[in-house]
Amino acid sequence: MVLYQVFLAAVVVGAFTLGPEMAEAVTMGPSLQKLTWHYYKVYNTCENAENFVRHQVETFYKNDKSITPKLLRLLYSDCFVSGCDASILLEGPNSERMAQQNRGLGAFVIIDKIKIVLEQRCPGVVSCADILNLATRDAVHLAGAPSYPVFTGRRDGLMSDRRTVDLPLPSISWEEAMAYFQSRGLSVLDMATLLGSHSMGRTHCSYVVDRLYNFNKTGKPNPTISKSFLSEMAKQCPSRARKGQTEPLVYLNPDSGSSHNFTSSYYSRILSNKSVLEVDQQLLYNDATKQISKEFSESFEDFRKSFALSMSKMGAINVLTKNEGEIRRDCRRRN
Ligand SMILES: *[C@@H]1O[C@H](CO)[C@@H](O)[C@H](O)[C@H]1NC(C)=O
Ligand SMILES: *[C@@H]1O[C@H](CO)[C@@H](O)[C@H](O)[C@H]1NC(C)=O
Ligand SMILES: *[C@@H]1O[C@H](CO)[C@@H](O)[C@H](O)[C@H]1NC(C)=O
Numbered sequence: 001m002v003l004y005q006v007f008l009a010a011v012v013v014g015a016f017t018l019g020p021e022m023a024e025a026v027t028m029g030p031s032l033q034k035l036t037w038h039y040y041k042v043y044n045t046c047e048n049a050e051n052f053v054r055h056q057v058e059t060f061y062k063n064d065k066s067i068t069p070k071l072l073r074l075l076y077s078d079c080f081v082s083g084c085d086a087s088i089l090l091e092g093p094n095s096e097r098m099a100q101q102n103r104g105l106g107a108f109v110i111i112d113k114i115k116i117v118l119e120q121r122c123p124g125v126v127s128c129a130d131i132l133n134l135a136t137r138d139a140v141h142l143a144g145a146p147s148y149p150v151f152t153g154r155r156d157g158l159m160s161d162r163r164t165v166d167l168p169l170p171s172i173s174w175e176e177a178m179a180y181f182q183s184r185g186l187s188v189l190d191m192a193t194l195l196g197s198h199s200m201g202r203t204h205c206s207y208v209v210d211r212l213y214n215f216n217k218t219g220k221p222n223p224t225i226s227k228s229f230l231s232e233m234a235k236q237c238p239s240r241a242r243k244g245q246t247e248p249l250v251y252l253n254p255d256s257g258s259s260h261n262f263t264s265s266y267y268s269r270i271l272s273n274k275s276v277l278e279v280d281q282q283l284l285y286n287d288a289t290k291q292i293s294k295e296f297s298e299s300f301e302d303f304r305k306s307f308a309l310s311m312s313k314m315g316a317i318n319v320l321t322k323n324e325g326e327i328r329r330d331c332r333r334r335n
Helices: 001-017 022-027 049-063 065-080 108-121 128-142 175-181 189-201 207-213 229-235 265-270 278-286 285-297 298-315
Strands: 203-204 250-253
Touching: 049 065, 049 108, 049 128, 049 189, 065 108, 065 128, 065 189, 065 298, 108 128, 128 298, 175 189, 175 278, 175 298, 189 265, 189 285, 189 298, 207 229, 207 278, 265 278, 265 285, 278 285
Parallel strands: none
Antiparallel strands: 203 250
Protein backbone atom coordinates (compact mmCIF):
# COMPACT_ATOMS: atom_id res chain seq x y z
CA MET A 1 0.00 0.00 0.00
CA VAL A 2 2.29 2.68 -1.36
CA LEU A 3 -0.23 5.48 -0.89
CA TYR A 4 -0.40 4.90 2.82
CA GLN A 5 3.37 5.04 3.19
CA VAL A 6 3.52 8.36 1.35
CA PHE A 7 0.75 9.62 3.58
CA LEU A 8 2.46 8.59 6.80
CA ALA A 9 5.81 9.91 5.64
CA ALA A 10 4.19 13.28 5.01
CA VAL A 11 2.64 13.22 8.46
CA VAL A 12 5.89 12.38 10.19
CA VAL A 13 7.83 15.10 8.36
CA GLY A 14 5.13 17.59 9.33
CA ALA A 15 5.29 16.72 12.99
CA PHE A 16 8.92 16.65 13.79
CA THR A 17 10.72 19.11 11.58
CA LEU A 18 8.26 21.77 10.49
CA GLY A 19 6.21 24.46 12.16
CA PRO A 20 2.42 24.52 12.21
CA GLU A 21 2.08 26.25 8.83
CA MET A 22 4.12 23.60 7.06
CA ALA A 23 2.49 20.76 8.95
CA GLU A 24 -0.75 21.90 7.39
CA ALA A 25 0.72 22.11 3.93
CA VAL A 26 2.16 18.60 3.76
CA THR A 27 -1.04 16.78 4.64
CA MET A 28 -3.01 14.96 2.00
CA GLY A 29 -6.08 15.88 -0.03
CA PRO A 30 -7.85 19.24 -0.27
CA SER A 31 -10.11 18.67 2.71
CA LEU A 32 -7.45 17.06 4.92
CA GLN A 33 -5.25 20.08 4.23
CA LYS A 34 -7.58 22.25 6.26
CA LEU A 35 -6.75 20.16 9.33
CA THR A 36 -3.54 19.79 11.35
CA TRP A 37 -1.88 16.81 12.95
CA HIS A 38 -2.02 17.36 16.76
CA TYR A 39 -3.79 20.69 16.30
CA TYR A 40 -4.32 21.29 20.03
CA LYS A 41 -0.66 20.64 20.81
CA VAL A 42 0.77 22.50 17.83
CA TYR A 43 -1.27 25.61 18.63
CA ASN A 44 -0.72 25.13 22.34
CA THR A 45 -4.40 25.33 23.24
CA CYS A 46 -4.83 21.95 24.94
CA GLU A 47 -1.62 20.02 24.84
CA ASN A 48 -2.99 16.80 26.31
CA ALA A 49 -6.38 16.79 24.57
CA GLU A 50 -5.69 13.52 22.76
CA ASN A 51 -4.46 11.82 25.95
CA PHE A 52 -7.59 12.88 27.83
CA VAL A 53 -9.76 11.40 25.08
CA ARG A 54 -7.80 8.16 24.98
CA HIS A 55 -7.96 7.71 28.72
CA GLN A 56 -11.76 8.07 28.73
CA VAL A 57 -12.19 5.69 25.80
CA GLU A 58 -10.04 3.07 27.53
CA THR A 59 -12.17 3.34 30.65
CA PHE A 60 -15.41 2.87 28.70
CA TYR A 61 -13.97 0.06 26.59
CA LYS A 62 -13.03 -1.99 29.65
CA ASN A 63 -16.72 -2.23 30.54
CA ASP A 64 -18.24 -2.43 27.09
CA LYS A 65 -16.55 -3.62 23.89
CA SER A 66 -19.56 -2.59 21.82
CA ILE A 67 -18.53 1.05 22.07
CA THR A 68 -16.28 0.48 19.04
CA PRO A 69 -18.99 -0.35 16.49
CA LYS A 70 -21.24 2.30 18.08
CA LEU A 71 -18.65 5.05 17.70
CA LEU A 72 -17.84 3.92 14.15
CA ARG A 73 -21.48 4.15 13.17
CA LEU A 74 -21.86 7.53 14.86
CA LEU A 75 -18.85 8.91 13.00
CA TYR A 76 -20.07 7.55 9.66
CA SER A 77 -23.54 9.01 10.28
CA ASP A 78 -21.96 12.36 11.07
CA CYS A 79 -19.37 12.60 8.30
CA PHE A 80 -21.49 11.39 5.38
CA VAL A 81 -24.32 13.82 6.15
CA SER A 82 -23.28 17.49 5.94
CA GLY A 83 -19.66 16.64 6.79
CA CYS A 84 -17.76 15.86 10.01
CA ASP A 85 -19.23 18.73 12.01
CA ALA A 86 -20.80 16.86 14.94
CA SER A 87 -24.26 17.77 13.61
CA ILE A 88 -25.32 14.22 14.50
CA LEU A 89 -24.84 15.07 18.19
CA LEU A 90 -27.27 18.02 18.25
CA GLU A 91 -30.63 17.38 19.89
CA GLY A 92 -33.96 18.65 18.67
CA PRO A 93 -37.20 17.34 17.17
CA ASN A 94 -35.95 17.88 13.62
CA SER A 95 -32.28 17.04 14.12
CA GLU A 96 -30.34 14.40 12.19
CA ARG A 97 -30.50 11.99 15.09
CA MET A 98 -34.28 11.86 14.69
CA ALA A 99 -34.07 10.50 11.12
CA GLN A 100 -35.27 6.93 10.59
CA GLN A 101 -31.81 5.82 9.34
CA ASN A 102 -30.23 6.93 12.60
CA ARG A 103 -32.50 4.87 14.82
CA GLY A 104 -30.52 2.93 17.41
CA LEU A 105 -27.43 5.14 17.32
CA GLY A 106 -25.46 4.92 20.57
CA ALA A 107 -22.31 6.20 22.23
CA PHE A 108 -23.64 9.73 22.79
CA VAL A 109 -22.92 9.45 26.52
CA ILE A 110 -19.27 8.64 25.82
CA ILE A 111 -18.86 11.83 23.82
CA ASP A 112 -20.65 13.78 26.57
CA LYS A 113 -18.32 12.41 29.25
CA ILE A 114 -15.19 13.19 27.24
CA LYS A 115 -16.49 16.68 26.55
CA ILE A 116 -17.08 17.32 30.26
CA VAL A 117 -13.50 16.29 31.04
CA LEU A 118 -12.10 18.49 28.27
CA GLU A 119 -14.23 21.47 29.31
CA GLN A 120 -12.72 21.14 32.79
CA ARG A 121 -9.16 20.97 31.49
CA CYS A 122 -9.30 23.30 28.48
CA PRO A 123 -12.62 25.20 28.45
CA GLY A 124 -14.09 26.17 25.08
CA VAL A 125 -11.23 24.75 23.02
CA VAL A 126 -11.77 21.19 21.79
CA SER A 127 -14.58 20.64 19.29
CA CYS A 128 -17.14 17.86 19.55
CA ALA A 129 -16.33 16.94 15.93
CA ASP A 130 -12.68 16.32 16.87
CA ILE A 131 -13.68 14.40 19.99
CA LEU A 132 -15.85 12.06 17.91
CA ASN A 133 -13.01 11.43 15.45
CA LEU A 134 -10.38 10.90 18.15
CA ALA A 135 -12.58 8.67 20.30
CA THR A 136 -13.47 6.48 17.33
CA ARG A 137 -9.79 6.12 16.40
CA ASP A 138 -8.93 5.06 19.97
CA ALA A 139 -11.83 2.61 20.17
CA VAL A 140 -11.02 0.86 16.88
CA HIS A 141 -7.41 0.68 17.96
CA LEU A 142 -8.43 -1.10 21.16
CA ALA A 143 -10.45 -3.52 19.00
CA GLY A 144 -7.44 -4.40 16.83
CA ALA A 145 -7.15 -1.70 14.16
CA PRO A 146 -3.98 0.39 13.79
CA SER A 147 -3.80 3.71 15.60
CA TYR A 148 -3.99 6.02 12.59
CA PRO A 149 -3.27 9.77 12.70
CA VAL A 150 -6.41 11.85 13.23
CA PHE A 151 -5.96 15.36 11.92
CA THR A 152 -7.70 17.91 14.12
CA GLY A 153 -8.90 21.50 14.13
CA ARG A 154 -12.50 20.77 13.10
CA ARG A 155 -15.21 23.09 14.36
CA ASP A 156 -18.76 22.19 15.24
CA GLY A 157 -21.69 22.84 12.92
CA LEU A 158 -24.60 25.10 13.80
CA MET A 159 -27.32 23.13 12.05
CA SER A 160 -28.79 19.66 12.08
CA ASP A 161 -31.74 18.79 9.87
CA ARG A 162 -33.27 15.32 9.65
CA ARG A 163 -34.36 16.00 6.06
CA THR A 164 -30.70 16.12 4.97
CA VAL A 165 -30.08 12.55 6.16
CA ASP A 166 -29.61 10.49 2.98
CA LEU A 167 -27.80 7.49 4.50
CA PRO A 168 -28.56 4.46 2.32
CA LEU A 169 -30.26 1.30 3.56
CA PRO A 170 -28.05 -1.80 3.94
CA SER A 171 -29.90 -3.40 1.00
CA ILE A 172 -28.47 -0.78 -1.38
CA SER A 173 -27.04 -2.03 -4.69
CA TRP A 174 -23.32 -1.89 -5.44
CA GLU A 175 -23.83 0.90 -7.98
CA GLU A 176 -25.86 3.04 -5.61
CA ALA A 177 -23.37 2.49 -2.79
CA MET A 178 -20.50 3.47 -5.06
CA ALA A 179 -22.27 6.63 -6.21
CA TYR A 180 -22.92 7.52 -2.60
CA PHE A 181 -19.29 7.15 -1.55
CA GLN A 182 -18.07 8.99 -4.66
CA SER A 183 -20.38 11.89 -3.93
CA ARG A 184 -18.34 12.33 -0.73
CA GLY A 185 -15.03 12.23 -2.60
CA LEU A 186 -14.26 8.64 -1.60
CA SER A 187 -13.02 5.90 -3.93
CA VAL A 188 -13.96 2.30 -4.56
CA LEU A 189 -11.08 1.27 -2.29
CA ASP A 190 -12.40 3.54 0.46
CA MET A 191 -15.84 2.00 0.13
CA ALA A 192 -14.59 -1.60 0.24
CA THR A 193 -12.38 -0.67 3.18
CA LEU A 194 -14.87 1.31 5.25
CA LEU A 195 -17.50 -1.40 4.83
CA GLY A 196 -14.98 -3.50 6.75
CA SER A 197 -16.34 -1.66 9.80
CA HIS A 198 -19.01 -4.37 9.58
CA SER A 199 -16.32 -6.65 10.95
CA MET A 200 -18.08 -5.91 14.27
CA GLY A 201 -21.33 -4.66 15.68
CA ARG A 202 -24.96 -5.69 15.40
CA THR A 203 -27.90 -4.94 13.16
CA HIS A 204 -31.67 -5.39 13.23
CA CYS A 205 -33.21 -8.42 11.52
CA SER A 206 -35.40 -6.05 9.51
CA TYR A 207 -32.32 -5.21 7.42
CA VAL A 208 -31.68 -8.90 6.73
CA VAL A 209 -35.08 -10.59 6.29
CA ASP A 210 -35.54 -9.52 2.66
CA ARG A 211 -32.47 -11.40 1.53
CA LEU A 212 -33.42 -14.42 3.64
CA TYR A 213 -37.07 -14.78 2.54
CA ASN A 214 -37.99 -12.45 -0.28
CA PHE A 215 -34.93 -11.50 -2.25
CA ASN A 216 -35.72 -9.04 -5.03
CA LYS A 217 -39.44 -9.79 -4.44
CA THR A 218 -39.04 -13.41 -5.59
CA GLY A 219 -40.49 -14.90 -2.40
CA LYS A 220 -37.23 -16.87 -2.09
CA PRO A 221 -33.85 -16.32 -0.43
CA ASN A 222 -30.99 -14.75 -2.33
CA PRO A 223 -29.72 -17.86 -4.16
CA THR A 224 -26.06 -16.93 -3.62
CA ILE A 225 -26.19 -17.12 0.20
CA SER A 226 -24.33 -20.16 1.53
CA LYS A 227 -26.88 -22.86 2.50
CA SER A 228 -25.47 -23.46 5.98
CA PHE A 229 -25.35 -19.77 6.70
CA LEU A 230 -28.88 -19.27 5.41
CA SER A 231 -30.32 -21.77 7.90
CA GLU A 232 -28.22 -20.27 10.70
CA MET A 233 -29.55 -16.79 9.92
CA ALA A 234 -33.15 -18.00 9.49
CA LYS A 235 -33.07 -19.29 13.08
CA GLN A 236 -31.98 -15.90 14.38
CA CYS A 237 -34.26 -13.84 12.16
CA PRO A 238 -37.67 -15.50 11.72
CA SER A 239 -39.61 -14.38 8.64
CA ARG A 240 -41.85 -12.34 10.86
CA ALA A 241 -41.23 -11.29 14.43
CA ARG A 242 -43.55 -12.94 16.93
CA LYS A 243 -46.24 -10.69 18.34
CA GLY A 244 -45.10 -8.50 21.19
CA GLN A 245 -41.47 -9.44 20.69
CA THR A 246 -38.88 -6.80 20.12
CA GLU A 247 -37.09 -7.10 16.84
CA PRO A 248 -34.02 -9.35 17.21
CA LEU A 249 -30.47 -8.10 16.69
CA VAL A 250 -27.83 -10.15 14.89
CA TYR A 251 -24.06 -9.79 14.75
CA LEU A 252 -22.85 -8.22 11.52
CA ASN A 253 -19.91 -10.59 11.70
CA PRO A 254 -20.66 -13.76 13.65
CA ASP A 255 -16.91 -14.55 13.73
CA SER A 256 -16.22 -11.52 15.88
CA GLY A 257 -19.52 -11.70 17.79
CA SER A 258 -19.66 -10.22 21.27
CA SER A 259 -15.89 -9.66 21.33
CA HIS A 260 -16.46 -6.89 18.71
CA ASN A 261 -12.89 -7.26 17.54
CA PHE A 262 -11.47 -5.84 14.36
CA THR A 263 -10.43 -8.65 12.00
CA SER A 264 -10.33 -9.35 8.27
CA SER A 265 -12.80 -12.23 8.69
CA TYR A 266 -15.44 -9.87 7.27
CA TYR A 267 -13.73 -10.30 3.88
CA SER A 268 -13.33 -14.09 4.17
CA ARG A 269 -17.04 -14.27 4.85
CA ILE A 270 -17.81 -12.28 1.71
CA LEU A 271 -15.74 -14.74 -0.33
CA SER A 272 -17.59 -17.70 1.17
CA ASN A 273 -21.04 -16.11 0.61
CA LYS A 274 -21.65 -15.64 4.32
CA SER A 275 -22.20 -11.89 4.58
CA VAL A 276 -25.02 -10.71 6.79
CA LEU A 277 -26.02 -7.61 4.82
CA GLU A 278 -26.69 -7.41 1.10
CA VAL A 279 -24.39 -4.39 0.72
CA ASP A 280 -21.52 -6.48 2.13
CA GLN A 281 -22.15 -9.50 -0.10
CA GLN A 282 -22.31 -7.24 -3.16
CA LEU A 283 -18.60 -6.56 -2.89
CA LEU A 284 -18.21 -10.01 -4.49
CA TYR A 285 -20.16 -9.08 -7.62
CA ASN A 286 -17.83 -6.41 -8.93
CA ASP A 287 -14.32 -7.22 -10.14
CA ALA A 288 -12.56 -4.40 -8.32
CA THR A 289 -14.20 -4.96 -4.94
CA LYS A 290 -13.85 -8.74 -5.30
CA GLN A 291 -10.10 -8.30 -5.76
CA ILE A 292 -9.92 -5.97 -2.76
CA SER A 293 -11.89 -8.46 -0.64
CA LYS A 294 -9.45 -11.21 -1.64
CA GLU A 295 -6.44 -9.06 -0.84
CA PHE A 296 -7.82 -8.07 2.56
CA SER A 297 -8.89 -11.61 3.47
CA GLU A 298 -5.35 -12.79 2.73
CA SER A 299 -3.51 -9.89 4.34
CA PHE A 300 -4.82 -8.38 7.54
CA GLU A 301 -1.97 -5.85 7.35
CA ASP A 302 -3.19 -4.52 4.00
CA PHE A 303 -6.68 -4.12 5.44
CA ARG A 304 -5.35 -2.38 8.55
CA LYS A 305 -3.32 0.10 6.50
CA SER A 306 -6.09 0.81 4.07
CA PHE A 307 -8.50 1.27 6.98
CA ALA A 308 -6.25 3.89 8.55
CA LEU A 309 -6.09 5.85 5.32
CA SER A 310 -9.80 5.63 4.51
CA MET A 311 -10.78 6.63 8.05
CA SER A 312 -8.57 9.72 7.74
CA LYS A 313 -10.27 10.59 4.46
CA MET A 314 -13.74 10.05 5.88
CA GLY A 315 -12.85 12.19 8.91
CA ALA A 316 -12.03 15.10 6.61
CA ILE A 317 -15.29 15.21 4.63
CA ASN A 318 -16.56 18.81 4.49
CA VAL A 319 -14.93 19.90 7.73
CA LEU A 320 -15.48 23.37 9.19
CA THR A 321 -12.34 25.27 10.20
CA LYS A 322 -11.06 28.75 11.12
CA ASN A 323 -14.05 30.97 11.88
CA GLU A 324 -16.72 28.60 10.54
CA GLY A 325 -19.16 27.07 13.02
CA GLU A 326 -18.25 27.18 16.70
CA ILE A 327 -16.67 25.16 19.51
CA ARG A 328 -19.70 23.82 21.35
CA ARG A 329 -19.61 23.77 25.14
CA ASP A 330 -22.19 20.99 25.26
CA CYS A 331 -22.12 18.60 22.32
CA ARG A 332 -25.90 18.23 22.31
CA ARG A 333 -26.60 21.96 22.01
CA ARG A 334 -25.43 25.00 20.13
CA ASN A 335 -23.82 27.62 22.36
C1 LIG B 1 -34.33 -8.30 -9.68
O1 LIG B 1 -35.43 -8.53 -10.53
C2 LIG B 1 -35.43 -7.76 -11.72
C3 LIG B 1 -36.76 -7.97 -12.45
O2 LIG B 1 -37.11 -9.32 -12.43
C4 LIG B 1 -34.22 -8.14 -12.56
O3 LIG B 1 -34.17 -7.38 -13.73
C5 LIG B 1 -32.94 -7.88 -11.72
O4 LIG B 1 -31.82 -8.31 -12.43
C6 LIG B 1 -33.04 -8.63 -10.42
N1 LIG B 1 -31.91 -8.22 -9.58
C7 LIG B 1 -31.09 -9.07 -8.98
C8 LIG B 1 -30.00 -8.47 -8.16
O5 LIG B 1 -31.21 -10.26 -9.07
C1 LIG C 1 -11.89 -12.12 17.89
O1 LIG C 1 -12.92 -12.73 18.63
C2 LIG C 1 -13.18 -14.08 18.26
C3 LIG C 1 -14.39 -14.54 19.06
O2 LIG C 1 -14.26 -14.28 20.42
C4 LIG C 1 -11.94 -14.90 18.53
O3 LIG C 1 -12.17 -16.22 18.10
C5 LIG C 1 -10.77 -14.32 17.77
O4 LIG C 1 -9.60 -15.01 18.08
C6 LIG C 1 -10.59 -12.84 18.10
N1 LIG C 1 -9.57 -12.29 17.24
C7 LIG C 1 -8.68 -11.40 17.65
C8 LIG C 1 -7.73 -10.92 16.63
O5 LIG C 1 -8.64 -10.99 18.80
C1 LIG D 1 -20.35 -17.82 -3.83
O1 LIG D 1 -21.38 -17.51 -4.73
C2 LIG D 1 -20.92 -17.33 -6.07
C3 LIG D 1 -22.10 -16.86 -6.90
O2 LIG D 1 -23.22 -17.66 -6.71
C4 LIG D 1 -20.32 -18.63 -6.58
O3 LIG D 1 -19.83 -18.45 -7.89
C5 LIG D 1 -19.19 -19.04 -5.66
O4 LIG D 1 -18.68 -20.32 -6.06
C6 LIG D 1 -19.66 -19.13 -4.22
N1 LIG D 1 -18.51 -19.34 -3.35
C7 LIG D 1 -18.47 -20.25 -2.39
C8 LIG D 1 -17.20 -20.37 -1.63
O5 LIG D 1 -19.43 -20.98 -2.15
